[in-house]
Amino acid sequence: MEQGVFKVGPIRPPSEANSLLLRVTENCPWNKCKFCMLYKKSDFHTRPVADVKKDIDYMAEYRDRILAHERNGDYDMEAIQREYQSLTSDEAKMCYQMVFTWLTEGDKQAIFLQDANTMVLRPDWLIEIVSYVRERLPEIQRITSYGRANTLARISLEDFKRLRAAGLDRIHSGYESGSDKVLELISKGATQEDEIIGGKKVKEAGIELSIYFMPGVGGKALSDENAIETAKVINEVNPDFVRLRTFILRTGSLMEELRDAGLYQEQRDIEKLLEIRKMLANVDPKKANGKIASDHIINLLQGVEGNMDKDLPWMLEYIDSYLALPEFEQKKYQLARRMGFPLDWKYLYRLQPAEQTRIEDMAKNIVDEREWEALLHRFTDRYI
Structure with a gap:
């Protein structure tokens, strides 16, 4: 078999866990966000369209x-293993x-265009790539991409309509x-106005x-500002998905400099949950009907999910029941x-007895608040 290799980003x-990953650009053109460590040592550049199309050909060949x-x-797994x-x-x-994973577990549904901001590419180039995906991989049901708010604005x-006509389905x-x-604090390089203008055009x-x-x-x-102003953007834009990503101050990130300079004080784990609650309480179900998604292990309550026009009371009640x-x-x-642990607190009994005892002992014996938060941080720091 010809051993063609297509590029995959980080x-x-x-x-998009079971999606094909197509690297269209490499790294991040902004690369100044203080919370992000992923691309700090890498320069941004675009890939030639011809190279990207060759990667699509390799995917089709596999x-x-x-x-x-x-x-x-059914698959002949012995032949596939050979x-x-x-x-x-x-x-x-x-x-x-x-x-193979895309075919079997992903149901041939999706392809995700990498890296951090594929939308920075010239629209004509991106249209050519999206169109070629549709030509060579016609079974694909969803083509998605990352796009920074200021780029979308x-x-x-x-051009958005041309991209949609070519086959681009979703922007993260x-x-x-x-x-x-x-x-401004986190050096995001975007404004609320960018988010609203860009988001409305995408929709x-x-x-x-x-x-x-x-x-x-x-x-x-x-x-409070973070929660209320985010809800304002949601009400204005009405995104299809709002995905919760609880912030963790990563060891080695530039956010540590803000903290050490006294310009930033990280919230406790429970305080971040209260902030989610405040954001949800300020979403207007008459203006927003997309989905709240808690699809990451970093969130304390992964069950906080639902449609904003129907399920906000339930989500608030769910948070309150934990509090x-x-x-x-x-x-x-x-x-x-x-x-x-992947479930909510009602299912802690499913843990092994020894693990339950260990957790109970730690929760009982660590009474100092700073020591407790530091313990939680040691676990969460590995997830991002």
């Missing part, structure tokens, strides 16, 4: 090779495995906050918009969750 949204081992919906083992490079094996509505955008004060063009909100990113001083628990019960769940 990150994608959790919702697909055809794998499908040759399929009969009536073919996989015959590949002589780790990169080729990774490409083969990704296409600069793209014309006409890390708004992080709707507050200009918070956006008007018929492209789905998935935005990210970081509860806690403004710290204690800007907590009404005795402090010891809250702490047990906090610790279990930060250690990777």
